[in-house]
Amino acid sequence: MVSWFLESVWLVPVYPLVGTVVAALWFPGIIRRTGPRPAGYVNTLMTLLSLGHTVLALVAMGGREPLSYTVPWLQVAGLDLSLPLVVSPVSLAAMVVIFGVNFLAQVYAFGYLEMDWGWARFFSLLAFFEAGMSALVLCDSLFFSYMILELLTLGTYLLVGFWLNQPLVVTGARDAFLTKRVGDLFLLMGVLALWPLSHTWNFTELAQWATQPETVAYAEAHPQVFFWLGLALLAGPLGKCAQFPFHLWLDEAMEGPLPATILRNAVVVATGSWVLVKLTPILALSPGVMGVTVGIGVATALGAALIAIAQTCVKRTLSYPVSAYLGLVLVAVGTGHPETALLMMLTYGVAMGLPVMAAGNVVWNSITQDVRRLGGLAARRPVTLLCWLVGIAGVVAVPPLGGFWSWLQLVTDLAEQSPGLVAVVLLVNGLLTFGLVRVVCLIFGNRPQPMSERSPELHWPFILPMTVLAGVVLHVPHLLAVTGLLPAWQQDWGLLLTLSTLSGGSLAALVYLSPGIPKPVRLPVASLQDLLAYDLYTPKLYRLTVVGLVDWVSRITDALDRYLVDGLVNLVGVATVFGGETLKYSTSGKFQWYLFTILVGMALVVGLAVTTILH
Numbered sequence: 001m002v003s004w005f006l007e008s009v010w011l012v013p014v015y016p017l018v019g020t021v022v023a024a025l026w027f028p029g030i031i032r033r034t035g036p037r038p039a040g041y042v043n044t045l046m047t048l049l050s051l052g053h054t055v056l057a058l059v060a061m062g063g064r065e066p067l068s069y070t071v072p073w074l075q076v077a078g079l080d081l082s083l084p085l086v087v088s089p090v091s092l093a094a095m096v097v098i099f100g101v102n103f104l105a106q107v108y109a110f111g112y113l114e115m116d117w118g119w120a121r122f123f124s125l126l127a128f129f130e131a132g133m134s135a136l137v138l139c140d141s142l143f144f145s146y147m148i149l150e151l152l153t154l155g156t157y158l159l160v161g162f163w164l165n166q167p168l169v170v171t172g173a174r175d176a177f178l179t180k181r182v183g184d185l186f187l188l189m190g191v192l193a194l195w196p197l198s199h200t201w202n203f204t205e206l207a208q209w210a211t212q213p214e215t216v217a218y219a220e221a222h223p224q225v226f227f228w229l230g231l232a233l234l235a236g237p238l239g240k241c242a243q244f245p246f247h248l249w250l251d252e253a254m255e256g257p258l259p260a261t262i263l264r265n266a267v268v269v270a271t272g273s274w275v276l277v278k279l280t281p282i283l284a285l286s287p288g289v290m291g292v293t294v295g296i297g298v299a300t301a302l303g304a305a306l307i308a309i310a311q312t313c314v315k316r317t318l319s320y321p322v323s324a325y326l327g328l329v330l331v332a333v334g335t336g337h338p339e340t341a342l343l344m345m346l347t348y349g350v351a352m353g354l355p356v357m358a359a360g361n362v363v364w365n366s367i368t369q370d371v372r373r374l375g376g377l378a379a380r381r382p383v384t385l386l387c388w389l390v391g392i393a394g395v396v397a398v399p400p401l402g403g404f405w406s407w408l409q410l411v412t413d414l415a416e417q418s419p420g421l422v423a424v425v426l427l428v429n430g431l432l433t434f435g436l437v438r439v440v441c442l443i444f445g446n447r448p449q450p451m452s453e454r455s456p457e458l459h460w461p462f463i464l465p466m467t468v469l470a471g472v473v474l475h476v477p478h479l480l481a482v483t484g485l486l487p488a489w490q491q492d493w494g495l496l497l498t499l500s501t502l503s504g505g506s507l508a509a510l511v512y513l514s515p516g517i518p519k520p521v522r523l524p525v526a527s528l529q530d531l532l533a534y535d536l537y538t539p540k541l542y543r544l545t546v547v548g549l550v551d552w553v554s555r556i557t558d559a560l561d562r563y564l565v566d567g568l569v570n571l572v573g574v575a576t577v578f579g580g581e582t583l584k585y586s587t588s589g590k591f592q593w594y595l596f597t598i599l600v601g602m603a604l605v606v607g608l609a610v611t612t613i614l615h
Helices: 002-007 014-024 028-034 037-061 089-112 119-138 142-160 167-198 203-210 213-221 223-240 248-255 258-268 270-278 287-309 316-334 338-351 353-364 382-395 402-415 419-444 460-482 491-513 526-533 535-544 546-586 591-614
Strands: 067-071 083-087
Touching: 002 037, 014 037, 014 119, 037 089, 037 119, 083 089, 083 119, 083 203, 089 119, 089 258, 089 338, 089 353, 089 460, 119 142, 119 258, 119 270, 142 167, 142 223, 142 248, 142 258, 142 270, 167 203, 167 223, 167 248, 203 213, 213 223, 223 270, 223 287, 248 258, 248 316, 248 535, 258 270, 258 316, 258 338, 258 353, 270 316, 270 338, 287 316, 287 419, 287 526, 287 535, 316 338, 316 353, 316 402, 316 419, 338 353, 338 382, 338 402, 338 460, 353 382, 353 460, 382 402, 382 419, 382 460, 402 419, 402 460, 402 491, 419 491, 526 535
Parallel strands: none
Antiparallel strands: 067 083
């Protein structure tokens, strides 16, 4: 019986699609009779069904070989666009994380959107995201993965712009959509350019093709081809993972509903990393592309970790650590360790939802989102504080939680190749710990502020999913050990990672809990603080370069269209109207006069033609 769940796991993405359709049918006429809540309950039930099916399939998987399925779609003129699916322990584990986090986010939304009437639209979009991500995990085709990523980009736009009557929400949704579209455009170029070389878009076949001697020889003979191809394939995942220079959209996307942020910050942003891991054999054909991947990952990890320290909005303090962590995932991919990247994505996806949930608890019934105006909430919100700390410990290197083991595996891998990258990883771990502990100290430490005097713990839809997820985070090391994914203990690197975590956390507690240091804390150099607070002036750089160029080109295009194209058309129209108005005064109603006019005109034309020929 259990084996049936494994053999039919390809049906799982259909469950949330059913929930999407059912919730979308919850029209205002039905809402007036039943209220908006049933639409959310239907979607949550379908998510629970998907989670149960996937867990049973994972149990039945055991030590079996991956299963392959093919869904025929289009076969014409030698082009086969059948949809290949691969069911493996890795894909099933990823689906468990997706459905589990989404289920808890939906229960959380029961409380967060308690007074909102847009349940049908919100929950249908969450189910749409869920279906897209689960299909992406099972999909073994680059072409169909690109199509799914496009649908997820649309879903991001609709979810971030859920409260469409707020200007900041609309701006955030627009910027998130356009930023991702830039990366998607280059990814499409790479997808199309790859076909003439490999004649396949199947990830499994691409991995085999990339290791063939003739392919390696061709790559060595034509390095520029694979360099530019690799950059195009890299651009799409960079946008999904909010990496430099496409990192600003994630910060602006925090304007959307926070339950959607739980799903986005935990698993949605990792979809780009998932595709990037699948593309590792192709990217490895160009050492230059692998170097660019490492460079972008290091720049994003260091830059985002520093920017997070200077943020004052509680949501913004949790958006930049996401980019920083995924930057390290890029480092793992760029150094040729895709298995380590998958392990980091797994532990991160489970743990990152906790700080977002805890932040949502504070935001929901607080007057402000400014961390400088909060404080003293430890006694009023002990459960939220405990879960927030567990989430932080699961993200950074705190032994013996799951995040520590993924960091340890990354450092162990890099130690064999580049000690400099090991130093970067240790520094990023310390900076992330400092930034995350800083937020906890400002919100829960010190004395209560006027805006946090009345801020009690919330009711069960907020607390239950948060505590359940905290329990899962605490049990991740056990799950890794049972599945054989727990990395080997490395004493030296383990101690260094622990020391970097203790250094960052202790320094943050010392600075932000010490009564002798005035608050808000300011850096000795004002220009450095402004540099971090204003996101390294990246938005200004965008306005001066990309946005400015687009604005300049659009103004020239508008002028050409307005004065050249439209002007020429308007000139013909005015001339026609003027000629018609002039001719109407020459009408007499006499046929002889019209015939004489025609003959004179024909004579003039013939005379002009004869004169031209003679000369």
